[in-house]
Amino acid sequence: MQLVPYADSSRWRLVLAPVWALAATLVLSALLIAWAHAPVGRAYALLLQGAFGSRFAWSETLTRATPLILTGLAVAVAFRARLFNIGAEGQLYAGALAAVAVGGLHGGTGWNLPVVILFPAMLAAAALAGALLLLVPALLKTRFGVDEVVTTLLLNFIALLLVSLLLDGPLKDPGAMGWPQSVALNPALEMAPLLAKLRVSSGLLVAVAVALVVYVLNQHTVLGFEMRAVGANAVAARFAGMPVGRVVLKTALLSGAIAGLAGAVEVAGRTTYVTLDMSPGYGYTGIVIAVLAGLHPLGVVAVAIFIAGILIGADGMSRTLGVPTYLADVMVAIALLAMLTSTMLARYRIRWR
Amino acid sequence: MxxxxxxxxxxxxxxxxxxxxxxxxxxxxxxxxxxxxxxxxxxxxxxxxxxxxxxxxxxxxxxxxxxxxxxxxxxxxxxxxxxxxxxxxxxxxxxxxxxxxxxxxxxxxxxxxxxxxxxxxxxxxxxxxxxxxxxxxxxxxxxxxxxxxxxxxxxxxxxxxxxxxxxxxxxxxxxxxxxxxxxxxxxxxxxxxxxxxxxxxxxxxxxxxxxxxxxxxxxxxxxxxxxxxxxxxxxxxxxGRKVTLPARTDHAGHAAEVDEPPLLKLDRVTAAPESGGRGLRDFSLHVAAGEIVAIAGVAGNGQDVLADLLSGLLALQSGRIEFKGGPWPASPRALVQAGCGRVPEDRHHAGTIGDLPVWENAVLETYRGDRFAGRGFRNKPAAIRHAEKIVAEYDVRLTSIHAVTRTLSGGNMQKLILGRVLLETPQLVIVSQPTWGLDIGAVAYIHERLLAARARGAGVLLISEDLDEIFALADRIGVMHEGEVTEARPTSTWTIASIGLAMAGAAVEATV
Structure with missing residues (x-):
């Protein structure tokens, strides 16, 4: 088997790639549903219903999408500059910890400051914590050429152990009866729900605003151009006089800050305190989302909602039909593999011999 | 049979x-x-x-x-x-x-x-x-x-x-x-x-x-x-058509400028590539305004180190480089700002960013200046106008300046780079293998542009392995061998045979 690049760079093949990927995902997942002895058509209908079929469903999907948009953006920003940040998970936790440290009751700062000051301070602290956590591997990369994939990945475990330490130490909630959870956020800092009686919070607006900011940054600013140039060809960027190392560090600060913000938004918009299982792998799913979105910031928003829909919808499907909820994770994984395969097939032709 | x-x-x-x-x-x-x-x-x-x-x-x-x-x-x-x-x-x-x-x-x-x-x-x-x-x-x-x-x-x-x-x-x-x-x-x-x-x-x-x-x-x-x-x-x-290769015409006049310091002067320079391997040893050379000085040599004798050094990518270990009698602006950005244009050997990987559109590549070295940016935001219309100017003046053939640069042919890519560099009217131009792999038509065009830069008084350092090119363009020629260079002598004092010997490392001083 050989991969032969298409000589013509036809656009429609690239445009159709996601369509093929979606079709392949649905077909392959259908096989798995059938294997679990569930009716395929009804299963998909239930999935759709559970994800987007009602105000409640939309609220749940968007609630789940909020942190995913942010971690997806964090990854997309970094990958665009060829900084392979696999550590959004850890940065999210660092941000969540910083958020309760600044805005938490008891054990928190206990600052008796007006909300207009404390709320931005909480977000800034979260962004800073995430940024600093990614700055370390970025410095190791620019100074010593240490592979950031390894360092950022491993820092996730260190971050989680740090969370564990703090939840049993300074940030421990005395009223949790030994349950490992942090002190709760000052209720005044919680983000208001967007819709009456529903969970989806104004954190969603923060996530979408960040996506717009990243889009403008990419397309219209000097820094965004430098980030894209360094990512596309660091050698040429350096030759042309771009400060490649500094651009990578700035990218790291931005990416880490967005992931840290995801932690603050989760705490202030949903959980109100930090637990060890606060994130079911938002940081890692963010990688999938960024790649599926082709690293486009507005694409990230759409893909995050889509993926959140699958994850939420699968719950309803599994309750009704008795198929495992793990199916949702498998579907997301299939979607990623299908997308990678279909974009590759849009560029290369397979020749069998 | x-x-x-x-x-x-x-x-x-x-x-x-x-x-x-x-x-x-x-x-x-x-x-x-x-x-x-x-x-x-x-x-x-x-x-x-x-x-x-x-x-x-x-x-x-x-x-x-x-x-x-x-x-x-x-x-x-x-x-x-x-x-x-x-x-x-x-x-x-x-x-x-x-x-x-x-x-x-x-x-x-x-x-x-x-x-x-x-x-x-x-x-x-x-x-x-x-x-x-x-x-x-x-x-x-x-x-x-x-x-x-x-x-x-x-x-x-x-x-x-x-x-x-x-x-x-x-x-x-x-x-x-x-x-x-x-x-x-x-x-x-x-x-x-x-x-x-x-x-x-x-x-x-x-x-x-x-x-x-x-x-x-x-x-x-x-x-x-x-x-x-x-x-x-x-x-x-x-x-498929008649091609006339431009030829250098001797122009009088640089004798009068003897008092001026040369544009570029390398004095006993030593430098080593980052990867190890062959560097420059005791390298001395100067380039004056209005002349093309060529460095001939077989590939791998340190030309890439010389090019990297003069492109601001490499630091020198010992010796001295002067630009117009003053200190050498030793970074790519400082060089561009000081009026030193650079055309890299590898146009695909160092000269352009293939996945970015042509217009963004057109301002790759100047995107930060007031012309193309303000308050951290880019002036996209100005950049596009500049790209259109390069494309028009340097005969870059393309479907659109919004097309990704990867789709350009080698010759058009090189014209884009040359236009980007020469439209800034640099006083000194460092050019590496400018016509490597190009067809005769593009070669003629690029030679013409380099001669035009020389005619308006720019100094050109041409690093090339192509002897035809060197003899067509250079006023003086130095030959590199194992990181060292011969004295850059007037082109008329060299023959193909004497250059060949120098490329192989034979001492040639005696033949003058």
């Missing part, structure tokens, strides 16, 4: 989407003959040879080797049929010995013992017979470029090649090494081998070949005996 046809291509057609790379090409190769395959880049030479070698499958047509059909798409079958190829970029493993490289792939991985003794003996025998002296136990990394090429040829001969394809074989050789190669090729012909010689150096083609075939835009446009061909005629057939 009637000539025996060893290779016969019939009606070979190959399409890539809308592009026809080869349009029903038929040709024959006789035993003991040299067939020159001539054509510009993109004319379809490489495609045709890739089909012959089994890397591509032709859409139509057939190939016969020694009267037997060659199955398409099987490099192994091509090797077995006796076709050997010496690529322009050698396919050798640097850390293995010459012998290992030659044997690589010829022995079964499951064979209990390696027959290295007899193999070495046979290789020595082949080497003596064809004048391809190489020490079999030397590591390829320690061999010179000429020696590596001999290993490649031996590799093909050891595998029993009867038809040898040589792709631009002299591009990396000194004139003397080329002469030695030609002697080898003649002895191979005498033994009944047949050769296909791919080149765009017309003098060589006329010297070595029996028959010449010219490809243009995928079609075979001419076939003639070499004895009846002329250089001008071949150039015209190749390009």
């Amino acid at each position: 009637t000539p025996e046809t060893v290779l016969k291509l019939t009606g070979i057609t190959k399409r890539f989407g809308p592009l026809t790379a080869n349009q029903s090409i038929s040709l024959q190769l006789q035993r003991g003959e040299v067939l020159a395959l001539l054509g510009e880049n993109g004319a379809g030479k490489s495609t045709l040879m890739s089909i012959l070698f089994g890397h591509y499958v032709a859409d139509e047509g057939s190939i016969e080797v020694f009267g037997r059909p060659l199955p398409p798409g099987q490099p192994r079958a091509a090797l077995a049929a006796g076709i050997g190829m010496v690529h322009q970029h050698f396919a050798l493993a640097d850390n293995l010995t010459a012998l290992d490289n030659i044997l690589l792939g010829t022995e079964s991985l499951l064979a209990p013992v390696s027959h290295r003794g007899p193999a070495a003996a046979r290789i020595r025998e082949l080497a003596t017979r064809f004048g391809l002296m190489v020490e079999p136990d030397a590591r390829v990394a320690d061999l010179s470029v000429g020696e590596r090429q001999r290993v490649e040829i031996l590799k093909a001969l050891y595998r029993g090649a009867k038809i040898l394809i040589l792709d631009e074989p002299t591009a990396v050789l000194t004139p003397q090494e080329s002469t030695a190669l030609f002697a080898t090729l003649r002895s191979m012909l005498a033994e009944g081998l047949s050769l296909i010689f791919i080149s765009h150096k017309l003098d060589e083609v006329l010297a070595i070949s029996d028959r010449i075939v010219v490809l243009r835009k995928g079609e075979l446009v001419a076939e003639m005996p070499a004895a009846r061909a002329s250089k001008a005629q071949l150039a015209e057939i190749m390009v």
Whole structure:
């Protein structure tokens, strides 16, 4: 088997790639549903219903999408500059910890400051914590050429152990009866729900605003151009006089800050305190989302909602039909593999011999 | 004896989407003959040879080797049929010995013992017979470029090649090494081998070949005996129109500026590449306004270190560099701002960012200045206008300035880079291999622009391996060998022979 690049760079093949990927995902997942002895058509209908079929469903999907948009953006920003940040998970936790440290009751700062000051301070602290956590591997990369994939990945475990330490130490909630959870956020800092009686919070607006900011940054600013140039060809960027190392560090600060913000938004918009299982792998799913979105910031928003829909919808499907909820994770994984395969097939032709 | 046809291509057609790379090409190769395959880049030479070698499958047509059909798409079958190829970029493993490289792939991985003794003996025998002296136990990394090429040829001969394809074989050789190669090729012909010689150096083609075939835009446009061909005629057939290469005219006037410090002065400079390897030793040179100083030399003698150093990518270890008598702006950005333009050797990887659109590449060095940015935001309309200006003034042919730069041909990419650099009217221009791999039309255009820069008073440092180019453009020539450079002397004091000797490292001071 050989991969032969298409000589013509036809656009429609690239445009159709996601369509093929979606079709392949649905077909392959259908096989798995059938294997679990569930009716395929009804299963998909239930999935759709559970994800987007009602105000409640939309609220749940968007609630789940909020942190995913942010971690997806964090990854997309970094990958665009060829900084392979696999550590959004850890940065999210660092941000969540910083958020309760600044805005938490008891054990928190206990600052008796007006909300207009404390709320931005909480977000800034979260962004800073995430940024600093990614700055370390970025410095190791620019100074010593240490592979950031390894360092950022491993820092996730260190971050989680740090969370564990703090939840049993300074940030421990005395009223949790030994349950490992942090002190709760000052209720005044919680983000208001967007819709009456529903969970989806104004954190969603923060996530979408960040996506717009990243889009403008990419397309219209000097820094965004430098980030894209360094990512596309660091050698040429350096030759042309771009400060490649500094651009990578700035990218790291931005990416880490967005992931840290995801932690603050989760705490202030949903959980109100930090637990060890606060994130079911938002940081890692963010990688999938960024790649599926082709690293486009507005694409990230759409893909995050889509993926959140699958994850939420699968719950309803599994309750009704008795198929495992793990199916949702498998579907997301299939979607990623299908997308990678279909974009590759849009560029290369397979020749069998 | 009637000539025996060893290779016969019939009606070979190959399409890539809308592009026809080869349009029903038929040709024959006789035993003991040299067939020159001539054509510009993109004319379809490489495609045709890739089909012959089994890397591509032709859409139509057939190939016969020694009267037997060659199955398409099987490099192994091509090797077995006796076709050997010496690529322009050698396919050798640097850390293995010459012998290992030659044997690589010829022995079964499951064979209990390696027959290295007899193999070495046979290789020595082949080497003596064809004048391809190489020490079999030397590591390829320690061999010179000429020696590596001999290993490649031996590799093909050891595998029993009867038809040898040589792709631009002299591009990396000194004139003397080329002469030695030609002697080898003649002895191979005498033994009944047949050769296909791919080149765009017309003098060589006329010297070595029996028959010449010219490809243009995928079609075979001419076939003639070499004895009846002329250089001008071949150039015209190749390009499809008349091409006049611009020539340097001596202009008086720089004697008057003696008091001024030179634009660029390197004084006993030592520098080493980041990767290790050969650097610059005790390197002194100066470039004055209004002159082109060329640095000749065989690839790998430190030219890349010189180019990197003067492009601001590398720090010098000792010695001194001056720019207009002042300190050297030692970073890419500082150089651009100080009025020093740089055209890198590798236009695909250092000169442009292939995945970004043309207009963004047009401002790659200047995007930060007030012209194209303000308060951290970019002035996109201004950048697009600037790109349009470059495209118009430097004759860059493209579908749209919004197209990704990767889709440009090499010549147009180089014009884009040249326009980007020269529109800033730099006082000093550092140019590396500006016409490497370009067709004659683009070469003429780029030479014209460099001469125009010289005429308006810019100093140009031209680092090139192409002696024709150097003799056409340079006012003074220095020759690099193993990181050192000869004194840069006026072009008229050099001959092809004396330059060749200097490229090989012989002391030439005495010949003045």
